[in-house]
Amino acid sequence: MARLPEYLRALHNLAETGHETISSEGLANAAGVNSAKLRKDLSQLGSYGTRGVGYDVGLLIEQIEYVLGLTQRRAVALVGVGNLGHALAGYDGFASRGFRIAALLDADPGRVGEEINGLVVRHIDELPRVAAEDSIAIGVIATPATAAQQVADQLVAVGVTSILNFAPCVLSVPSGVDVRKVDLAVELQILSFHEHRKASQTAFPTAGGSALTALPGGLAVTESQEAIGT
Amino acid sequence: MARLPEYLRALHNLAETGHETISSEGLANAAGVNSAKLRKDLSQLGSYGTRGVGYDVGLLIEQIEYVLGLTQRRAVALVGVGNLGHALAGYDGFASRGFRIAALLDADPGRVGEEINGLVVRHIDELPRVAAEDSIAIGVIATPATAAQQVADQLVAVGVTSILNFAPCVLSVPSGVDVRKVDLAVELQILSFHEHRKASQTAFPTAGGSALTALPGGLAVTESQEAIGT
DNA sequence: CGCGATTTGTGCACGTCTTCACAAGCGCCT
DNA sequence: AGGCGCTTGTGAAGACGTGCACAAATCGCG
Numbered sequence: 001m002a003r004l005p006e007y008l009r010a011l012h013n014l015a016e017t018g019h020e021t022i023s024s025e026g027l028a029n030a031a032g033v034n035s036a037k038l039r040k041d042l043s044q045l046g047s048y049g050t051r052g053v054g055y056d057v058g059l060l061i062e063q064i065e066y067v068l069g070l071t072q073r074r075a076v077a078l079v080g081v082g083n084l085g086h087a088l089a090g091y092d093g094f095a096s097r098g099f100r101i102a103a104l105l106d107a108d109p110g111r112v113g114e115e116i117n118g119l120v121v122r123h124i125d126e127l128p129r130v131a132a133e134d135s136i137a138i139g140v141i142a143t144p145a146t147a148a149q150q151v152a153d154q155l156v157a158v159g160v161t162s163i164l165n166f167a168p169c170v171l172s173v174p175s176g177v178d179v180r181k182v183d184l185a186v187e188l189q190i191l192s193f194h195e196h197r198k199a200s201q202t203a204f205p206t207a208g209g210s211a212l213t214a215l216p217g218g219l220a221v222t223e224s225q226e227a228i229g230t
Numbered sequence: 231m232a233r234l235p236e237y238l239r240a241l242h243n244l245a246e247t248g249h250e251t252i253s254s255e256g257l258a259n260a261a262g263v264n265s266a267k268l269r270k271d272l273s274q275l276g277s278y279g280t281r282g283v284g285y286d287v288g289l290l291i292e293q294i295e296y297v298l299g300l301t302q303r304r305a306v307a308l309v310g311v312g313n314l315g316h317a318l319a320g321y322d323g324f325a326s327r328g329f330r331i332a333a334l335l336d337a338d339p340g341r342v343g344e345e346i347n348g349l350v351v352r353h354i355d356e357l358p359r360v361a362a363e364d365s366i367a368i369g370v371i372a373t374p375a376t377a378a379q380q381v382a383d384q385l386v387a388v389g390v391t392s393i394l395n396f397a398p399c400v401l402s403v404p405s406g407v408d409v410r411k412v413d414l415a416v417e418l419q420i421l422s423f424h425e426h427r428k429a430s431q432t433a434f435p436t437a438g439g440s441a442l443t444a445l446p447g448g449l450a451v452t453e454s455q456e457a458i459g460t
Numbered sequence: 461c462g463c464g465a466t467t468t469g470t471g472c473a474c475g476t477c478t479t480c481a482c483a484a485g486c487g488c489c490t
Numbered sequence: 491a492g493g494c495g496c497t498t499g500t501g502a503a504g505a506c507g508t509g510c511a512c513a514a515a516t517c518g519c520g
Contacts, residue, residue: 069426
């Protein structure tokens, strides 16, 4: 399930705050999901809690990390050291959650040689050598859209079977290769859509945008991920 | 629907390459989805194609942009100008797709005053003033997780009703406020999960292949856990 | 030792999303 | 004008995910 990483993060938080066990209700709250859903996920995962008590935080972390394949620290190759690539290379959230950026690659000779966070940018043509040094299974594409497909092909050619694509384009890869896409502008556009919907539903704003109306719904601690009716 | 931005991107690509019309099959291909799904999405959207011909690219772009609320250029406030925030501030994909970063904010006085991409970083306490200058409806949180909730509260307080959260934590917001979350590490963990699954499905790569043994029916992932006490 | 409080695991029903398959409509060619 | 091929729009069926509600299980306490 795609929610396991979220559970894992919440569990790490709980572990740091000294919790030994956690109920499904509590964990579901911390992860922002329904408790029944969480229990179903965890049961399907094969991991066992104790009725009347809850889940052992440490044990559950181990279980989830095993299922996610985080017991081994995976090496990641990051291609494209532009604006976004730079940030990703310096993002400490990767290292702290089981990933090691093993190589930075770029096609621009002007960027080759630059050092970021202790890693030197190498030319994309060195990808085969890089892949031979470290066993790279995951590639991150942070190039412009025009270069993304070519980079993906090169990654696949050296044995990469999972790709995280930040370029705004669809990649075609052989079956057996997983691609996940993150498009930052798309996320904003989805929010814009909701904005537009909200604005259309209410009466026309007579003048300006005075945000005085305090929404009589109240301040419930609800996570909003509402569906989209027509 | 959350797929409209993807269609829109594909349509822009098609428009640039000179296409006047496009069939659902072709557009579905370019967007990486099923053609029936695409047709259903577009029909629900109310937009009309022409049977026997396809969809008018230009018209469809207009329609989708209207539905997404991109006819007006929305102002975005970006909070947290660290590693990731820096990249987001410099990301041209926002401007090119209908968004305008109206303000950069940070709590660290050491960062206030810095100029990025023609914008000066201001202190988070100036948020009310910033919101008054531009009508800000969307906020982007690129702060550490510890500060995210507080920032979210501040954003909501000044009338922001849509938040894009890059911090690895769940935000609780009043109903009526939409939150989308992007966690880069989570994406990698999902890929890692697939990697692990792929590695478990095949036989252990002992040497030289001989991966004929396909583990008849047995999903080796689950440990047998019976016979505990009693 | 037994009872009550608590919490997990899960059967079931429901709504949503996806996909197939096909009728209806449109343009082009003869 | 008429037929033919192509494409959209949509009904229906199936897969999937979600949430409720409750039985089973466990712990603590008297």
